[in-house]
Amino acid sequence: MPKNNMPPSFAERRALVKKLLDNNAPVAEFRRALAGANEEERAALHRVLSPTRLMGKDYTYHPVALYAIGALTEKPSRAASLLRQFNRHTGWQDNIAQQAGRYFEMGLNERPDAWGLEFIDHYVQLAEGKIYFEIAHRFLRSRQLRCVSVGYLYAYENYVIRDNSVSSRGFAPLLDIFNDDPLLLTQEFWDLFSNGVGDELYVAPGRHLKTIELLLFLQEHYEGFRQRVFAESLKGLLAADTNPDATTYRSFYLGMRPNNQEAVEHAAELIALLCSQPSTVVGLAQKQLLPILGELTDHQVHTLVDASQAVLMRTEKKILKSQLRILAELAKARPHLCEQITRIVGQAASTLPVELRDQARHITGKFLSHATDNADTGASTAQPGSIPDAVPQHREPDDFFTYRPPINSAAQAQEILFELLENTGDGADIPRLLAYIAEHRDIGLDKAQQEYLKKYLENSDGNTYNNLEYLAGTILKLCAKEDSIAPQKFPGYEYDRRISSMTGEYLEDGQYYSDEEYWDAECTVEIRNSRGPVALLSEQISHILTPGTCGSGIMCEPLPAVQRTWRRITVPRKPLNADFERIYGNYYVAWAVHEESPVTAETPFEQAALLVDSVRAEYESRDSEQRELPAMRAVIQWYAWLTQNNPDIFAAHMMPAVKGAKFAKVIHGMEPALEAFEHAHRVLGEPSYSFLAYAASAAEQQYRSATAQALAALADRSMLDTGMFAAELGWMLQGEYMIVGRVIETLQDAASISPLAGWRVCQVLQGLLPVVGEINRGGALVQLLAHLAGEYGVSVEIPEVLRPKMKGSTVLAKNLRALSALSPHSTELAHQAQEQALVISDEE
Helix, strand or coil: CCCCCCCCCHHHHHHHHHHHHHCCCCHHHHHHHHCCCCHHHHHHHCCCCCHHHHHCCCCCCCHHHHHHHHHHCCCHHHHHHHHHHHHHHHCCCHHHHHHHHHHHHHHHCCCCHHHHHHHHHHHCCHHHCHHHHHHHHHHHHHHCCCCCCHHHHHHHHHHHHHCCCCECCECHHHHHHHHHCCHHHHHHHHHHHHCCCCCCCCCCCCCCCCHHHHHHHHHCCCCCHHHHHHHHHHHHHHHCCCHHHHHHHHHHHHHCCCCHHHHHHCHHHHHHHCCCCCHHHHHHHHHHHHHHHHHCCHHHHHHHHHHHHHHCCCCCHHHHHHHHHHHHHHHHHCHHHHHHHHHHHHHHHHHCCHHHHHHHHHHHCHHHHHHHHHHHHHHCCCCCCCCCCCCCCCCCCCHHHCCCCCCCCHHHHHHHHHHHHCCCCCHHHHHHHHHHHHHHCCCCCCHHHHHHHHHHHHCCCCCCCCHHHHHHHHHHHHHCCCCCCCCCCCCCEEEEEEECCCCCCECCCCCCCCCHHHHHCEEEEEEECCCCHHHHHHHHHHHHHCCCCHHHCCCCCCCCCCCCCEEEEEEECCCCCHHHHHHHCCEEEEEEECCCCCCCCCCCHHHHCCCCHHHHHHHHHHHHHHHHCCCHHHHHHHHHHHCCCCHHHHHHHHHHHHHHHCCCCCCCCHHHHHHHHHCCCCCCCHHHHHHHHHHCCCCCHHHHHHHHHHHHHHHHCCCCCHHHHHHHHHHHHHCCCCCHHHHHHHHHHHHCCCHHHHHHHHHHHHHHHHHHHHCCCHHHHHHHHHHHHHHHCCCCCCCHHHHHHHCCCCHHHHHHHHHHCCCCCCCHHHHHHHHHHHHHHHHC
8 A cells, every 4th residue: 555644634534625626637646635535535536536527427447446445435336336337338458457447456455354355255256357356356465364155156166167167187286275374275165065055056067077087187286185175065055955955065975976884973963964945865875885884883773764754754765765664773783772763753653654564564464464554444444525626816914914003193104214225114005105205395304304315315225226226315305405415216127139240230138148249249238127026116215206196196095907818928049058057047937918018108107007018028037136226125125006906917027027036146125025915815826826836836935935825825725725735846856947945845835824725735736637647757746646645535536647657666666556545534634624614605
């Protein structure tokens, strides 16, 4: 850092910066002027040395502006946004990017550790280029910091691992890299391996980087590396909650080819894996434990027997068969455990598939035979009760969608506003907030609250689709008489239009990261506004500048119900590389209305809000914004309230979000959307069940749990049309739009919430039965159906189309035979479901 005498006061420093700016001074002079400035001073000086004013609307290259982005921008996310805009407008030209990065780094090096780490988290990703990864890397090393953000580790994997693994020397260049900077191996490598990035970004063998070959190569050169791979892989498997999450770590573990001695060393972790949710993880543990049973300690054996209780409650026959074999081996080797093993298997007898009971009898002998005979005798003496089918009907809104009275005080308006800005409020309160402001023209903001709003706007990312920023700016301009505030109404989404330097023709949208021709093309930015939910809410906010209440154009009541005739649309995307495809997919599903007129700027709000034409036009933009912008939560809540009488229209607009949820860990607004369906009071149609089916395959457990809760709530109010849901589920499963393991887990969760919900899930699975032969892993769906049918004491007729598939040893064949062997009998669960359904029927 250049040294110079620092101005004795902020006023003098500010005056010096202004003078330097007027004289077009070089960056070095500004660095001397800012030496020693604290963060508060830098935030204030940002208004003087504004990067956006220096670069202009075209983001022209300006060294001082690039330095100021790093040195003065208060919020790291805002700095990241400015850099993205700059690089986008300059087309990522190497010579400009290099110079821009150099000046930005000068500013970055003047900021505190926390600011730098947050910036790296927001900015350094694959799409941001190697230059900024190198800047981030130098910053971290100079401060002795560690960063485990997804963006940084993704860039590390791309620019360190991949870039140095593609030469004719194989992985050898990595040895030089790691020897020059050992932390790249001892720190970043294991952070990438173990911090949840591996399952999404660290690719398996055969995909870009042959990861297993790399691990085997590195174990030959670094002591303790092999042991660390085993430890981290097992840790990752213990944390995995679905089969896809576990796939990578399972591949790593098995790819290292562990011997029996290494399995013994990790016996405790392997036993713990038996209680995991993913079946692949349990199967791995069983396979590793079976050869080493004789080498386990007494404590480990007792822990293994106890864990068997949970394993024997599962539905996967292969898992059950393996666990019974383990228990049989333990019973022979350690006779003193026979009583405990007999008791555990006896307790699980009633839930074991019929074809496994003989295997269980060999373990427990007469005890289990007696228990199962009693169960069969009891089953034959009773008939299952009749559970009424669900007939969904329109209902009155519950507390979730209940009428919200007008705001009666400025204090209440303030509370709603600030909760919205902090992303803790409810977007359904926006209409009454706007109505209050339009009528009273003020909400009594004191000076501190006005300063809070100013700071909120200064720290914003500058996204024009952030309606909360627009709301805050509009209120500040109106209520605080701040003429300098110029809130920007949503203009539309930006779309790159690139003209090929080779053909002179426009390149198709979506060809990101595809080839050199695309990146060398001349780029222009086109703005399109198709009046989706973001644009519509922006229009509503603009009405507060017009005196009046609901008569001024603000919608204070939900829109009335309308009839629509729907058709499904499946749109393939242009060929992408595997990275992009893995994160965003290569297709999307949408819903359209027959003979719907396109929305225009002149279309009245009430009509525009009920059109779905904008979904296809904005699909990818909505997908991106709901991954990145927390404020979208409020937009979704508002639109759910507005369209509560038209849930299918709401569902059609939510398809980009739910498609993104299959791939992304965070989709802002996903949970409020599912909550809206949980409390739906209008009969759902095809788009709604399409949304719920898609949500059942979400990547994150929290979204799948919310989906299960929504399905169970609909079932418990007789609002779940099992036939229609089964039809949508079957169509999406046949088209492989969903991951079967996730769907099964969601259905299991929904079935466990209440007796009636379990029965409705059983009905859904019966509806799926005719197409399971055409579904990948259809046998697992039949297995779940057989389990539920047994619990509810019903027999299920096998469709004719499936009878030829009952022969053989496939998973589908075995489960179909088990399903066909079920006979009707009364169960307590069926009785409880019947009572629950009758209570609902009486209430209607």
